[in-house]
Amino acid sequence: MRNLRTSSANTVKVTDEIPANCTYVAGSASLAPTSVNGKTITWEIPTMAALEKLTITYKVATDKNIFSTTLWRDELETDFFETWDVEILEGGEIWQQLDYGINNSRALHANEAKDTTDFAVYMLNPAEAVLLGNEPSIYFYHQYNTQNTLDGGYLMVSEDGQIWERLSDSDWSLNGPNSDLSYSTFVVPNLRGFSGNSNGFIPSVANLSKWAGKKVYFKFRFGTYDNLVSTQPGRLGWTLDNLEIINPIYYNTTACVTSGLGDNICLASKGKGTLIESNKIVSVTPKDKEIKFNVFPNPAKAIAYVNLFNGEQFEVMNIVDATGKNIYSTVLNQSNQQQIKINTSQFSKGIYFVEIKGKQESRKQKLVIQ
Amino acid sequence: MFAKRGFGNAASQGSSNSVGDETEDYESLPECINAIRFNKKADFVVKPGEAFNV
Incomplete structure (x- = not known):
């Protein structure tokens, strides 16, 4: 929160809602709240100086009985060649299953080469789950460290394994595409995907509701252009781990700031908020x-x-x-x-x-x- | 032109240890805004029964 004024602001009031089924962790706030009343947590700040910046953090405890539901999962630990295949469109790189995953588990990795490359990994058979229930979504962890825009990757979805569709930015609920991907690399106009540096593994979630009632295949395509690569430390390329299809549940609420000078703004966390981890239990198909x-x-x-x-x-x-x-x-x-x-x-x-x-x-x- | 794209005077990259905490700024100078601005962030994922940070 910043007071972007040349003068101070008086009687600043910050309120946030504790999500349903959650409670404020007493004493966890970086600035003691003035009150915690039911689901509303309030801070009253008498004055904020000109250009003053203030950050308030706190913890929220959750209910252990509320979680996202797993419909299908592939942790990419078993030999991926049994269920996935690779395709090379340009250059000499190939997706590999290496111990580059979370906690050094196996993961699928595309190397960022000092070359022009274009290669994909895709499922031979659809994920064994009909997309049903609330907002069926793909949930996966990935790490990327590439030259911005020119080198990167994106996800495609198919219902028949033949015709592949891209997702639009609005389909993503958590950590969607962060970058345009260059036409020089993939020869696809207006392409969005992942490039730059994720600084370690991050979760991403995309809503697959447009395929509701169907089974889908996934394909991850990665490409590089020219002989330049990321100059940032860490493993270069794109690494995928722990794929799941879930019915997600998120916690997110709206916070508001008011002041004696007439400020009155409200907003929520970016995207869908905080995903509740899935139960990792896949119901057995007959x-x-x-x-x-x-x-x-x-x-x-x-x-x-x-x-x-x-x-x-x-x-x-x-x-x-x-x-x-x-x-x-x-x-x-x-x-x-x-x-x-x-x-x-x-x-x-x-x-x-x-x-x-x-x-x-x-x-x-x-x-x-x- | 840069302000239009969210790289104004007070834009920042955020922590180098995480993504999604970049601060966008669509104004040119703080003096031109003359208001309080804020954003809200929370952990990406929480295990059921555990606490998360807001």
């Missing part, structure tokens, strides 16, 4: 409705087998190559469990995707031919 299959050996040479479970869900199996071309297709019968033998000796070496289509959904797995 297994009989999930498409389950495995591919072995993988990598394969002349022959690969695909084991299918829960056959009543299956309709078609396709194998597509890295360019998306369908090179093998077979109609699946409806028996409950089956094994399909594929002669892969005619396949050229490389990466393929085995896609099983069911009545309701489809799932992909990677198959490597050596």
Whole structure:
């Protein structure tokens, strides 16, 4: 709070509301409040000198029974190649799973190269949660340290894994894009994302309500331009950790300042306020409705087998190559469990995707031919 | 021109240890404002049952 005047202000009064289900922690304020009355905390300041700056801090205790609800989570600890894939659009960098995460856990990392690069990491299958309930949102932790605007990254969302949509700034509830991203880097106009320095891991939350009732895929794209990088200390690039889909709950209230000189202004914290941490418990989806299959050996040479479970869900199996071309297709019968033998000796070496289509959904797995 | 973008006389970067605490300032000189200005900040995330800072 600042008195931006050439003279002093008298009878300054600051009020703030304690959020519902919260209480003021007695004695925690940096300046003792004049009163704490119900949900209102008040400070009365007799005078503020010309240009005087005053900061008041205090603590609010919360209810342990109120929290955001987790619908899906991927802490990126298991081998990410089973559920994520990478794509290189330009340059020689690739997303990697490294011990760069929170508490040295595994995380996905994009390096800021002294070069022009453009590369992404995306989900092979949608996050296993239908977006339902209050404001279904993606919640993740990330750290970035890049050259402003020219080097940075952004998030995309898809309902089919083919067409990817960007989020607008207004979709973000907490720590949304902090920067424009250069047209030189991504060749996308009016692109917003993350660049500069986050100074460590920060949480970000974006509202996915426009996909309510659906499942979605996520894709993170990172790019760099020219041979310059961030000059700030710390790890260069963009690191992602602890992805979740949640129904968030926030604490935020409005504070007001009045004075004897007629000041009367009110405002709340930026964005949605303070997110209440999620419970990290994912309700179990009924297994009989999930498409389950495995591919072995993988990598394969002349022959690969695909084991299918829960056959009543299956309709078609396709194998597509890295360019998306369908090179093998077979109609699946409806028996409950089956094994399909594929002669892969005619396949050229490389990466393929085995896609099983069911009545309701489809799932992909990677198959490597050596 | 800079004032329009929020980089006026009293704009500041905030703590180098956190983001989101930058102070925007849309006026040119304090004398031209002739009023009290303030902003409110709180922790980004709180664990249920724990206290957070405002």
